[in-house]
Amino acid sequence: MTLKHIPISAHATHCSTCMMGNVCLPTGMPSAEVEQLDDLVKERIRIPKGRRLFSKGQNLDALYALRLGSLKTQLEDVMGVVQVTGFYLPGEIVGLDGMLDGVHDSNAIALEDSEVCVVRLIDIDQVGMYLPSLQQQIRRLMSKEIARSHQALIALGSMRSEQRLASFLLNLSQRLSALGYSSTDFVMRMSREEIGNYLGLTIETISRLFSRFARDGVIKVNQREVRILDLEAIKELAGQPCTPSNYN
Amino acid sequence: MTLKHIPISAHATHCSTCMMGNVCLPTGMPSAEVEQLDDLVKERIRIPKGRRLFSKGQNLDALYALRLGSLKTQLEDVMGVVQVTGFYLPGEIVGLDGMLDGVHDSNAIALEDSEVCVVRLIDIDQVGMYLPSLQQQIRRLMSKEIARSHQALIALGSMRSEQRLASFLLNLSQRLSALGYSSTDFVMRMSREEIGNYLGLTIETISRLFSRFARDGVIKVNQREVRILDLEAIKELAGQPCTPSNYN
C-alpha cells in the first residue's frame, strides 16, 4: 500500500510563492533566503483519510509540511497502548519527533484527506550548510514541538477534565484563527475518542463535558461542528488569565 | 546571587578524558572527533541544593552537561502552576527545551549540590561547522528529550497511579544502572511532592503507593532510600512486557 507521490514540476508552487509561507517552514526567515528553500521540496504526498503518513519504527528521512487537511500523531507502546500526542493543521511541520537514530517514534495518521510537502533531511543538511537560518529554523521547530508536548504535560498533569477540554478548544480556536479561519466556528476533524485519548479522558467524559458546556451556553455543539458562544467563559474554564480589558 | 563559575584550566578534565564520556555529550561519537569537543567546555557551574541553574524566560545561550548531582526541570504557567517535567542524572544534558527563540521555557533546579559543564551555543555552532557529527548529536539529544516527554505523556495520559509510580521507579533504576550504580538499591533525590507533581498525583497518593508496594514485598522504603526486592513485579506493575525468559 503506497501513498501517492506527486513530483513537483519546474513551475509548480514553491516555498517562495506558497500561500502557507507565513505559517509554514519559512516562517520568520528573510524572504531572500526563503527562495533558497524552493529546492527543498521536490515532491508532495497525498494521504487519504485514516491512512498513515509514517509509522513508528520507520526510517525518518524527511520532514513533512502539512499543506492541506489535518493529521494526528500517536505514540504506541510495546503493549499496543496508544497515546495521541498532537493534532496538526495546515502549515505545521510533522515528523520532528523521533529524529533520534533517524527513526520515527510515533505514527502520523490523516484525520481527513490531506497533502504534505516532503522535505528530505539530506537536503536540509545540504542547504543548511550555506543557509544557517535554515538550521536555526529546524532547531526552532523542534523546540516548538517540545513546547507543544509540554503544554500537553501541564494539561494531563495538573488539570481536571473540564479545564483540559476548555484548553483544547481554546488552542484549536487560536490555531485556526491564525490560519485565517473563524475562531468561533469550526469543525473538529477528530473523533471524541481521539480527543479523549489526547486529553487522558474517556470518550464518555468528553461527551458529557460537551453536553455540559452546551447546556451552560458556553458552546453550541452539533456532532463535530462547534460554535464558541462565550469565549471568555472558555478562557475562564481553561484557567487562562483574563483578557487585559478585564483588568481595568 | 550568582552561581559559582569555575574556569577550566588547560590541564583540567576535558570531554576526551572525562569519565562521563560514554554517557554524556560524546556518546556514540567517534573518539577522534570527541577530542574536538574539548574546546567546547570552557567552564563549569556549581549549583547548591535548591538553587536554579536557569529560569523560564532567561536567554538560552548554553547547554549544560550534568557532571555531578541531580536536577529537576519544571514548567511554570502564567498562573504560577508548576509541572515537573523531568529529573536529570549525571551525564544527561539539560537545557535542550526552549531553544525556540533562544529562551528557556522551564526552570532547572538542583535536587542536591550539583555541578554542570557549560557548553555555549555559539561554540556548538562554530565547532558544528566542521564537525557534522556534533550537529547530529545535538539533534539526537533534542529528539531524546522529546521522547522523554512522550514517555511522560503516556504515563499521564493512560496509566493509573500504581502503574505510573512503578514506571517511574523502573526508569530511575535503569538509568542509575546505566551509570554504574546499583539498579536495586538507590536514594531518590526528589521529594514525594516532586514525584507526585511529575506523575500528576498528590503527595498522599505517592505515599500510600510506596507503603502498598512495601507491604506487598515489592520494594523496601525508608524515607528516600529504596530497595527493589522484586524487579519482575515492578515491571509487571509498570505494564512492561515480561523479560524474555518468561516467554519460555
Next chain:
DNA sequence: CGGTAAGTTGAATACTGTCAAGACAAGTGG
C-alpha cells in the same frame, strides 16, 4: 434501507483527591 460506527446518557463503582491529625527527621537556637 439495513448495518456499523460514533456519540449520548444514566447508574453504579472505583479511584484519586481533600482535609486533618499525627509521626518522624533534621536543623536551630538557647
Next chain:
DNA sequence: CCACTTGTCTTGACAGTATTCAACTTACCG
C-alpha cells in the same frame, strides 16, 4: 545537649471526580 520549630512523610476518613458498564440514539456508508 535539649527543647523547639519546621518541613517532610504517613495514615485515616470522607468527598468528589472520572471510569466502567450498559442501554440507547444518531449519523454515516455501502
